Amino acid sequence: MIEIKDxxxxxxxxxxxxxxxxxxxxTAEAGELVAIMGSSGSGKSTLLNILGMLDxxxxxxxxxxxxxxxDLTETKAAQYRNKFLGFIFQSFNLINYKSAxxxxxxxxxxxxxxxxxxxxxxxxxxxxxGLKEWATHLPSELSGGQKQRVAIARAMAAEPKVLLAxxxxxxxxxxxxxxxxxxxxxxxxxxxxxxxxTHEEDIAxxxxxxxxxxxxxxxxxxxxxxxxxxxxx
Amino acid sequence: xxxxxxxxEIFHTLKNNKLRTFLTGFSVGWAIFxxxxxxxSVNGMQxxxxxxxxxxxxxxxxxxxxxxxxAYAGFEKGRRVQFKNDDIDYIRKSFPEDIEYLSARxxxxxxxxxxxxxxxxxxxxxxxxxxxxxxxxxxxGRFFNDADLTNKSKVAIIxxxxxxxxxxxxxxxxxxxxxxxxxxxxxxxxxxEGDDNAxxxxxxxxxxxxxxxxxxxDISAIALTYNPSxxxxxxLEFSGRLEDIMKRRHKVSPEDQSGVNVWNYAEAFxxxxxFSAVLNTISIGVGFLILIAGIVGIGNIMVFTIKERTxxxxxxxxxxxxxxxxxxxxxxxxxxxxxxSGFIGLIFxxxxxSLIGPNINTPAFSNPSVSLSTVVTATIILIVxxxxxxxxxxxxxxxxxxxxxxxxx
Numbered sequence: 315m316i317e318i319k320d321x322x323x324x325x326x327x328x329x330x331x332x333x334x335x336x337x338x339x340x341t342a343e344a345g346e347l348v349a350i351m352g353s354s355g356s357g358k359s360t361l362l363n364i365l366g367m368l369d370x371x372x373x374x375x376x377x378x379x380x381x382x383x384x385d386l387t388e389t390k391a392a393q394y395r396n397k398f399l400g401f402i403f404q405s406f407n408l409i410n411y412k413s414a415x416x417x418x419x420x421x422x423x424x425x426x427x428x429x430x431x432x433x434x435x436x437x438x439x440x441x442x443x444g445l446k447e448w449a450t451h452l453p454s455e456l457s458g459g460q461k462q463r464v465a466i467a468r469a470m471a472a473e474p475k476v477l478l479a480x481x482x483x484x485x486x487x488x489x490x491x492x493x494x495x496x497x498x499x500x501x502x503x504x505x506x507x508x509x510x511x512t513h514e515e516d517i518a519x520x521x522x523x524x525x526x527x528x529x530x531x532x533x534x535x536x537x538x539x540x541x542x543x544x545x546x547x
Numbered sequence: 548x549x550x551x552x553x554x555x556e557i558f559h560t561l562k563n564n565k566l567r568t569f570l571t572g573f574s575v576g577w578a579i580f581x582x583x584x585x586x587x588s589v590n591g592m593q594x595x596x597x598x599x600x601x602x603x604x605x606x607x608x609x610x611x612x613x614x615x616x617x618a619y620a621g622f623e624k625g626r627r628v629q630f631k632n633d634d635i636d637y638i639r640k641s642f643p644e645d646i647e648y649l650s651a652r653x654x655x656x657x658x659x660x661x662x663x664x665x666x667x668x669x670x671x672x673x674x675x676x677x678x679x680x681x682x683x684x685x686x687x688g689r690f691f692n693d694a695d696l697t698n699k700s701k702v703a704i705i706x707x708x709x710x711x712x713x714x715x716x717x718x719x720x721x722x723x724x725x726x727x728x729x730x731x732x733x734x735x736x737x738x739x740e741g742d743d744n745a746x747x748x749x750x751x752x753x754x755x756x757x758x759x760x761x762x763x764x765d766i767s768a769i770a771l772t773y774n775p776s777x778x779x780x781x782x783l784e785f786s787g788r789l790e791d792i793m794k795r796r797h798k799v800s801p802e803d804q805s806g807v808n809v810w811n812y813a814e815a816f817x818x819x820x821x822f823s824a825v826l827n828t829i830s831i832g833v834g835f836l837i838l839i840a841g842i843v844g845i846g847n848i849m850v851f852t853i854k855e856r857t858x859x860x861x862x863x864x865x866x867x868x869x870x871x872x873x874x875x876x877x878x879x880x881x882x883x884x885x886x887x888s889g890f891i892g893l894i895f896x897x898x899x900x901s902l903i904g905p906n907i908n909t910p911a912f913s914n915p916s917v918s919l920s921t922v923v924t925a926t927i928i929l930i931v932x933x934x935x936x937x938x939x940x941x942x943x944x945x946x947x948x949x950x951x952x953x954x955x956x
Contacts, residue, residue: 368949388869389870409863412559420866424872
């Protein structure tokens with residue numbers, strides 16, 4: 315599903331440049347649930363941004379679902395993001411003047427799905443994250459965990475190939491974190507490919523595979539036995 | 548553009564930022580208001596000028612004799628020039644192509660009497676064509692004709708004021724009025740809107756007057772209109788020829804400014820229309836400058852808005868919004884505010900103008916109003932302005948990198 319070969323990325327900081335990713339090689343099959351771990355500055359967020367086409371690599375190959383991702387124009391990147399990727403952010407990034415339902419429907423709008431169909435679809439995804447009754451509420455009326463569940467529903471709505479979660483539990487307390495992880499696991503159980511960037515060990519162990527990043531290279535890549543979040547909820 | 552969702556978003560942002568929306572809109576609305584008021588004022592001045600002249604045909608030329616100021620052709624200076632009937636015939640023969648209507652004028656004061664009512668008025672003895680030159684509006688009866696002129700009929704056309712003074716409520720047509728001791732039959736009554744003095748005049752055939760009072764061929768002045776198809780240059784050229792020929796005929800030096808006086812309406816009209824054209828240009832210019840200030844205001848606020856919404860735009864891009872769609876959103880929002888508030892300014896100006904405009908009627912300023920074309924132009928300007936105001940912010944918004952927008956954790 316994801317194939318990365320010798321990926322490099324550096325940022326210019328004034329006169330000197332900062333080499334963040336120093337040759338990453340990584341593959342993920344469909345249906346995997348991968349945790350990308352590393353301390354801050356290890357390059358894990360940069361990697362996720364490149365995977366999410368929010369940022370471009372300097373060199374190396376990136377193939378997503380058989381499509382080589384390179385020479386992206388803004389418009390093309392937008393189309394690919396819309397078609398391939400769903401994002402889950404640490405700070406949820408819901409649009410605060412739109413209701414939960416409208417937030418979930420937004421990626422569908424950019425996919426040019428008709429109004430009626432959009433509403434029906436968005437509502438069914440809200441139902442899947444257990445927030446059907448909250449459809450008309452604004453984000454400000456939701457708790458942190460609820461907001462993240464809306465964000466997950468939104469990421470799911472476009473039916474992406476890969477879900478990218480950047481510290482999805484970073485802003486949540488541990489109980490809520492487990493609820494969110496439980497949801498992510500269930501989505502993964504249905505066959506969705508999910509990448510989770512985290513620096514929390516317990517969250518990482520709820521995935522099926524852990525990739526450790528340090529100073530811009532992968533130092534460890536191991537399959538693990540998944541800890542189900544259900545038991546903590 | 549007619550996507551319901553986009554409009555929903557725009558209303559949403561506007562509703563959530565009422566003060567911002569109001570301030571932005573106000574600057575543009577105000578600018579349009581001022582622009583329309585300025586144009587209407589210029590229009591009012593133009594109307595005022597035109598009203599003062601529109602009694603008479605605009606292609607009129609008056610020729611008046613004067614006193615020579617230079618010795619010429621054996622005559623001393625200070626000689627009074629006197630026009631006579633044959634001057635009329637001479638002009639008519641000399642310029643058959645150029646002349647539309649031609650008439651002599653003889654004016655004098657007269658005392659008038661009907662039964663016990665008396666008054667003193669101005670008599671103008673003219674040719675029948677004078678009706679067309681001066682645009683005399685006869686409401687009752689008729690103006691005299693060529694037959695009256697040939698027969699030297701003792702007929703008179705009196706102004707409305709004369710009729711009211713002398714005849715009161717009585718019907719004047721067919722009655723005889725005594726003018727300086729001679730009886731004249733009233734065959735017509737004329738009116739002149741907005742000029743009471745003109746309605747104190749009495750018209751009669753020039754031939755009748757000359758025979759009745761002194762058996763003379765003298766005339767006071769000549770009035771004529773030239774071919775209405777002439778433009779200003781041709782009109783001026785014609786009045787030049789006219790002046791030359793009249794000076795030669797009456798032995799007046801070509802350099803003499805006072806012997807024969809040819810006065811061309813076109814010149815005065817040209818001065819006025821170029822004056823109001825300048826005024827118009829200035830007011831459009833000033834209005835535009837104010838409008839630009841408004842546009843900059845909108846652009847400014849839109850840039851600020853984009854800054855405020857950077858994160859939201861980043862999220863939208865992450866969700867698959869294309870740059871085009873972001874640009875659309877911002878442009879539509881700014882165009883919407885500009886057009887709406889501009890319209891409000893326009894309607895305000897219109898209401899004020901239609902309330903007070905018709906009540907203003909002074910010689911220099913009358914019925915200020917704007918034409919439909921001005922309104923349509925203003926609307927187009929507004930829409931263009933809205934697009935311009937939104938353009939820079941929209942491009943800024945489209946260039947927002949989702950990564951930068953989302954990184955502030």
